[in-house]
Amino acid sequence: MARVSLRVNGQSRVVDTDPTTPLLYVLRNDLSLQGPKFGCGLGQCGACTVIMDGNACRSCTLPVPSAQTRAFPTLEDWEPSRAPIRCSAPSSLNRPRSAGCA
Numbered sequence: 438m439a440r441v442s443l444r445v446n447g448q449s450r451v452v453d454t455d456p457t458t459p460l461l462y463v464l465r466n467d468l469s470l471q472g473p474k475f476g477c478g479l480g481q482c483g484a485c486t487v488i489m490d491g492n493a494c495r496s497c498t499l500p501v502p503s504a505q506t507r508a509f510p511t512l513e514d515w516e517p518s519r520a521p522i523r524c525s526a527p528s529s530l531n532r533p534r535s536a537g538c539a
């Protein structure tokens with residue numbers, strides 16, 4: 438187990454978890470956040486998306502230590518008045534894009 442410090446929705450949180458655990462599992466199971474969802478488990482469907490450094494990241498494939506010291510909001514912290522989220526260009530895999538990334 439590793440002690441990992443995260444800054445989620447403006448709050449500092451510390452969790453003890455295996456370093457190979459995907460961020461999604463920590464958000465849902467350890468921090469009881471229900472915004473990020475489990476979808477495909479491959480990072481393709483976007484159900485697990487969180488915003489990290491202003492970019493959309495798939496939390497189901499991101500190991501928890503990758504998020505350490507980085508601030509990120511989840512759906513629970515979303516406010517309609519906030520600036521729109523930047524999305525990366527569509528990949529050659531034709532992955533579905535969220536409605537906010539048109």
